[in-house]
Amino acid sequence: MLSKREKLFLAAEALGCLACPTCGAALTRTGDDFACGHRHRINVNRKGCLNVLSAQVDSCYDADLFAARGRVFDAGCYNAVADAIESLLPEGSHRLLDAGCGDGWYLNALLARHADWCGAGIDISRDAILQATNHPCTALWCVGDLRRLPFGDDSFTAVLDVLTPANYEEFRRVLAPGGLLIKVYPGSGYLQELRDARRLPPYEEGQVDAYLREKAVVTGEQHVLVQHPVTPALWRDFVWMTPLMQDLSAEEKNAIAQRPARTVTIDLHVAACRVEG
Numbered sequence: 001m002l003s004k005r006e007k008l009f010l011a012a013e014a015l016g017c018l019a020c021p022t023c024g025a026a027l028t029r030t031g032d033d034f035a036c037g038h039r040h041r042i043n044v045n046r047k048g049c050l051n052v053l054s055a056q057v058d059s060c061y062d063a064d065l066f067a068a069r070g071r072v073f074d075a076g077c078y079n080a081v082a083d084a085i086e087s088l089l090p091e092g093s094h095r096l097l098d099a100g101c102g103d104g105w106y107l108n109a110l111l112a113r114h115a116d117w118c119g120a121g122i123d124i125s126r127d128a129i130l131q132a133t134n135h136p137c138t139a140l141w142c143v144g145d146l147r148r149l150p151f152g153d154d155s156f157t158a159v160l161d162v163l164t165p166a167n168y169e170e171f172r173r174v175l176a177p178g179g180l181l182i183k184v185y186p187g188s189g190y191l192q193e194l195r196d197a198r199r200l201p202p203y204e205e206g207q208v209d210a211y212l213r214e215k216a217v218v219t220g221e222q223h224v225l226v227q228h229p230v231t232p233a234l235w236r237d238f239v240w241m242t243p244l245m246q247d248l249s250a251e252e253k254n255a256i257a258q259r260p261a262r263t264v265t266i267d268l269h270v271a272a273c274r275v276e277g
């Protein structure tokens, strides 16, 4: 079985598009690391990921959140979203970038279905990327900022941006001609039961939608609307996995976890777009 480091090198070779975060020149493998022609080096750590951040960033997303997210994904709650993403991608082999990939579930799900696809996942949270490296797929996992992607121009056939802030200029730069941005954003009913538990109003879906259509041309859309049955244990994981609860203390989250709903609403828009300028 390949080690995590070996998988990262294989993925980097398949993609062949790593760019130096300092000068933008191509990065190539030098023994156990990567370097550019200007001798800037990027270390690959033992966990099998790259870190291209110049300074560690404090993220409100911690390891507990990503562990809970992982269990929610494993329960199948987001399978319909992965199906929708896949159905919006054109036939053929893909080079995917999952921007703000979190624990990398979507990238792993898509690579597991298509042996000839390759991909990279980037997230600003180290905890997220460390969890992502546990997936069986061979992908290039990177701690970095989607506002300055460590990839050359025209590198990917599709960029996934799932419930994550977008940087349309960077997405346009790294997308190959004809490439697609797949943007996933909440509908008004998304996680309604969790919002009700905190008496929060529904999501305002109009703002993201309007901004997306200002920045990109939507060429295909799917609406995922599922009321997923939840056990008390899965409800607890939803409470711990969602940024909606991140300002609460552990005691407050536990109190909400002890009043489980029977279902959780997954209401997400999946849009395929062209961001050519």
Ligand SMILES: C[S@@+](CC[C@H](N)C(=O)[O-])C[C@H]1O[C@@H](n2cnc3c(N)ncnc32)[C@H](O)[C@@H]1O
Residues within 6 Å of the ligand: 059, 061, 069, 099, 100, 101, 102, 103, 104, 105, 122, 123, 124, 125, 128, 144, 145, 146, 147, 161, 162, 163, 164, 165, 243
């Ligand atoms: C709600 S989570 C979604 C994660 C994943 N796409 C999913 O659907 O499970 C938002 C993610 O965006 C990441 N993120 C936020 N700002 C970022 C940035 N500037 N660069 C890279 N990742 C970022 C966070 O660390 C977090 O993992």
Ligand SMILES: [Zn+2]
Residues within 6 Å of the ligand: 020, 021, 022, 023, 024, 025, 036, 037, 038, 039, 040
């Ligand atoms: Zn360099």
